[in-house]
Amino acid sequence: MTTSPQSDEPRRPGDAARRSGPALEAMFRFVVWLIPTLEKLPRSQKFLLGDRIQAAALDVFERLIEATYSKARERALSDANLGLEKLRFLFRVCAELHYLDLRRYEYAARSLDEIGRMVGGWIKANRAAQA
Numbered sequence: 001m002t003t004s005p006q007s008d009e010p011r012r013p014g015d016a017a018r019r020s021g022p023a024l025e026a027m028f029r030f031v032v033w034l035i036p037t038l039e040k041l042p043r044s045q046k047f048l049l050g051d052r053i054q055a056a057a058l059d060v061f062e063r064l065i066e067a068t069y070s071k072a073r074e075r076a077l078s079d080a081n082l083g084l085e086k087l088r089f090l091f092r093v094c095a096e097l098h099y100l101d102l103r104r105y106e107y108a109a110r111s112l113d114e115i116g117r118m119v120g121g122w123i124k125a126n127r128a129a130q131a
């Protein structure tokens with residue numbers, strides 16, 4: 001653990017994410033939950049569905065980072081929104097094939113819906129600010 005330059009208060013992993021907005025923080029928490037969860041997929045799917053889900057989630061995470069730190073947010077937010085929709089369908093496939101138990105599927109679905117609402121609100125606020 002390091003200290004922040006402005007104070008002697010120790011920095012913890014995730015402090016930067018918490019300062020950068022609710023959608024990015026929620027996606028951060030989701031990715032931290034997701035990576036060990038995908039390890040529980042059947043071996044036959046870990047490198048197919050698991051890799052696709054992980055790549056899609058990390059892509060959404062990166063788009064939210066871009067939207068947080070760039071002036072041109074519209075494209076990054078639109079891409080993040082599309083990525084969230086892809087994740088919803090990929091998780092539905094996993095649930096239908098019983099690769100995920102109901103508890104994990106529900107957590108993923110609720111998390112993705114929550115993040116989607118935040119991104120949708122961010123898109124609307126961004127459009128209103130540009131108008």
